[in-house]
Amino acid sequence: ERALALEETLDDVIDAITEELNSLSQEELLAFDRILERKLFDIDRADIHAQTDGSDDGFLYCRGFIVAIGRAYYEAVLA
Numbered sequence: 001e002r003a004l005a006l007e008e009t010l011d012d013v014i015d016a017i018t019e020e021l022n023s024l025s026q027e028e029l030l031a032f033d034r035i036l037e038r039k040l041f042d043i044d045r046a047d048i049h050a051q052t053d054g055s056d057d058g059f060l061y062c063r064g065f066i067v068a069i070g071r072a073y074y075e076a077v078l079a
Helices: 002-022 026-042 046-052 056-069 071-078
Strands: none
Touching: 026 056, 046 056, 056 071
16 A cells, blocks of 8 residues: 555656656756766765665666655765
8 A cells, every 4th residue: 555655656756857857958958967977976886885785777776766865865875
């Protein structure tokens, strides 16, 4: 039941993000991509990988989740 509620919430978030990204110009979208790329790179560290205990793909997905969950969480992980 909770998993279904979470899935519905995530669907809403994904829809909102998709709508926002679709409204960006090519230059703005490229700037967003560069920022995201940098944030993923900055937490591409062995100590963080050790905490996620996953494959390389899983580690990428985990870093994406860390960025997506918000600034406070990202900065806590980064620190």
